Amino acid sequence: MSPESAIQETPAAAAAQEMVNDFSIQVATVNGSGSQTANLVLVRSLFQMGIPVSGKNLFPSNIAGLPTWYTIRANRRGYVARKKEIDLLVAMNPETAKEDVLALSAGAVVIYDEPLKLQDLRGDLIFYPVPFDKLVAPVCPDAKLRRLVRNVIYDGVLSKLLGIEMSELEAALGKQLGKKSKAVALNQAALKAGYDFADTNLPKRDRFRAERMNATQGKILIEGNAAVAIGAMMAGVTVVTWYPITPSSTVCETLIEYMKQYRLDKASGKATFAIVQAEDELASIGMALGAGWAGARSMTATSGPGISLMAELTGLGYYSEVPAVIIDVQRLGPSTGLPTRTAQGDILSTAVLSHGDTRHIMLIPNSVDECYKLTMAAFDLAERFQTPVFVMSDLDLGMNTWVADVLQYPDKPLNRGKRLDAGTLARLGEWGRYVDVDGDGIAYRSVPGDGMPTYFNRGSGHNSRGQYSERADDYTNTVDRLARKFETARQWVPAETVDVEPEARIAVIAYGSTHWAVEEARDQLRQEAGVKTSYLRLRAYPFTAEVGRFIDGHARVYVVEQNRDAQMLGLLKLDLTAEQVGRLRSVRYYTGLPIDARSVSDAVLAQERE
């Protein structure tokens, strides 16, 4: 193609420039219309064809009736962040169809329900009308079921248009619907109806195509919350307490399923765990702490509003040194906020949750793999440091579908921390609950029923022996030791990942699910603007000393996060010198949609040009 023709690009000309395994699909439906199966089947088919893919559900806080969108991104280079531009729109929702079409960029494709008559809205798009009702009637004689299988027709249409293999769609349907053979048959008929319709009526005019490749072999499709659940089970959790809240509920719901399968005593059929749906978050953290104090591995899962309710007991857990794991799947606040939209908005409040001087260990996964690994790590750290430990996931990670490597069986035994036993007691000679024997701020603990000396766990002032005390020096000694313990944690929490680009003057710091947009944005900056960047990804609070060194090596460092107030930047400031703080810039994104690469690269370039 000549440079000239590229300048006068028209939709027709664009069609010539094929986009293989590089497109985004957005399906606009009505919440509750059963489109989830159709969407997941599409994601799974692309996955089975070896194409890196991600599916993100942008749904309203509503059970049925409101507009909902599902975006699928296929990308041969492995970019899985949300893409701002939609390449193919499947318009099924009359209420949003017009607006959705108007928002598209030139050259995009619209597959739409024929009666919506969208074809005249714009001249720079490619329209494919599909008479869904007419197609569904013959394949599904039972009118009541039509609504459910109607959506699968667009899978069939996309199969023909994009070249997604029918056999993979059928296999995916089977996997999705499992043993429900009647449903499988109905859906397969609908799939075929869509395919046949497209075959005879929709000559291909667009440039997007899916082609088998080999990037997903041996991988799995999983949601972050399921990975957290598996991590918790593999970490040996025994007491799980929770109170339903989107987007965290599926952590415990999934965990219940797995625990029933894998954590029943073979001989007796009895449970080696207790899972309790509590009366509220105050109770869930209360129970988790009670169990943690009594020596069980315990956890709860919640989201921002629940974290707020847990504040007081978390402070007790910190000060009286009781382990528990708290999974925070973050969403937009305030309560109820936008409960089905993603955010990283609890970072600051969680780091110092509660009254008095408190600091909490937070682990921040960026992927489903880290959801698994850091959840396991959280249990070890909670017991090692005898304190509540938070895993800061978010809705994007937790409730969306990700391609991941197979989760690996843990290679280390459980770390139960400094538990007193007869040998240790003999070695110590004398035991006091809060005596810092080893100088790392961490004392030895006994638990009820273990036959070791007992103590009285209290939030009121106490000395190193755990006795009630209101003495000034006892209080300062206690909280200074807690600070020391927090310092020790710097060496034990998962360290930052660092990618230093030689000669890069600017750098990016990010964390959690933001990672995927940042990776892609760095490529955009390099390829489109010739800007090289280094990258440090935070994985935990407290930070290691590496963060300061990394900042020292760069002129400007962009801290990218999904909240309004640059919360992580605020936390970083507490650890850095004024000179280092002076190098920090902030990139924030807080629409509730998962952050996209373009928003990052544009923001960085804009500030670089200032």
Next chain:
Amino acid sequence: MATETPAAQTPGKKVNRIRLDVQAYRGGKSTLCAGCGHNAISERIVEACFEMDVDPQRVIKLSGIGCSSKSPAYFLGAAHGFNAVHGRMAAVATGAVLANQHLVAIGVSGDGDTGAIGAGHFVHLMRRNVPMIYIVENNGCYGLTKGQMSPTADLGSKLKNGVVSDLPPIDLCALAIQLGASFVARSFSGDKRQLASLLKAAMAHRGTVLLDVISPCVTFNDHEGSTKSYAYVKAHDDPLGEVLFVPYFDDIVVDYEPGTTEVVTLHDGSRVYLKKIADGYNPKDKLAALALLDETARKGEFATGLLYVDPDRTSFTDLLNLVDTPLSLLPEDVLRPSREALDQIMERLR
């Protein structure tokens, strides 16, 4: 001191079947006001545990916040204790019992701790029938924060500052019976015999025991009809209501026969009417228990004794069908599923 194992028995002292003397069941020195009903309750817990041969190391004592909630520090010094936050003991105790259902859990709470801030957890503890003894040291006021109104204060009763309770009281026993607690009793802190026998019965019960103990607050318990005899304290009270002087009072002791009513005059001159349930009373009859509570409340009396018991109700830990080994003591090979289990999960996600 709390961090020590039970004291060896002193020669010549009476010991129980596990060879501990009563001293081994005591705790730290009480910092509550002399004459406070809560102290008498601690004493009874000490005796009951001694007489029931309870191994202090198998006991966990839990509480919320309040004068009452301080008391676990004053009994069973050799037991593990957890002084939680205001109103949250029920939740913490539930978690601890799940971690190790073989422990004897004794919770102590106040009427404010239980009936106000902790009402939500209280309700659910009873509903779950968590195996534990939940004692409410009920003084109808907030002691530790200096005399505010509690939700169990009688309608029309007065605070020191003249504030009148204009809401009906919550009857924690009636509530517990309705919610499913399987052992519900009421007593009076000064009724040594009754309280001790109820505590001993409680220890033999598997399920939630609610023991609501009327426990006068000598410093702030200013019920209707009181005032005069408090002249001394009042005269020494400053305008901000700070307590400048807490008088010394002896414990109130009562002893009366089943089926009779006893009028107890408290240190401040106010009176409580205690009606001990008669010998023929059938505590398995839920409706009769509720009717009795309703009837006595109308007359301004407190029915005392074992009001309701359902020995057959499944406890929460039994309901969860837990393995016999406490969850807290399970070894790693039980806690972490096998490599094959993970492989199987992964296979399904491919």
